[in-house]
Amino acid sequence: MSAIRFTHIDHCSVIVTDVAKSRDFYGRVLGLKEIAAPKEFDFVAVWYDFGGTYIHLLRKAQPDTISPRHFCLHTPDASAARAHFVSLGVPIEETVKIAAADRFFVRDPDGNRIEVLQWLRPYAPSQDGRLAQ
Numbered sequence: 001m002s003a004i005r006f007t008h009i010d011h012c013s014v015i016v017t018d019v020a021k022s023r024d025f026y027g028r029v030l031g032l033k034e035i036a037a038p039k040e041f042d043f044v045a046v047w048y049d050f051g052g053t054y055i056h057l058l059r060k061a062q063p064d065t066i067s068p069r070h071f072c073l074h075t076p077d078a079s080a081a082r083a084h085f086v087s088l089g090v091p092i093e094e095t096v097k098i099a100a101a102d103r104f105f106v107r108d109p110d111g112n113r114i115e116v117l118q119w120l121r122p123y124a125p126s127q128d129g130r131l132a133q
Contacts (some may be wrong), residue, residue, distance in 0.1 A: 010069045011054035014112050015064045019044060021109040022057050029088055030073070030114075033107035063110040070105065072111035078118035083114075099128040 016022040026032050032048040044059035075081045093105040103117040
């Protein structure tokens with residue numbers, strides 16, 4: 001057993017180029033609560049509290065390369081989440097169905113992928129999974 005112990009993911013950072021558009025998306029569209037970033041920072045960082053886990057937006061001149069990288073937001077109702085995004089004109093990317101989950105992807109203004117997932121039942125690795133080959 002490793003001597004180091006981790007308890008949970010604390011935060012994820014997302015590269016954005018337009019702070020106003022990103023604030024609108026993460027605040028209004030996703031409904032996340034913005035909190036003050038550390039006053040010691042000498043760069044633009046916008047922080048969101050997601051119930052004790054955090055999302056940090058970091059302003060850069062160029063967006064990240066579009067890739068399959070993503071973070072995932074859990075929802076108790078994926079159907080309602082889909083309807084919300086559709087009502088706001090946010091494109092939805094359907095994806096591979098996995099056992100016990102309803103999920104899809106959306107993208108922020110810089111093209112960062114965000115998975116929206118509802119577990120329909122607890123994930124059972126021995127039943128639902130396979131180890132990488």
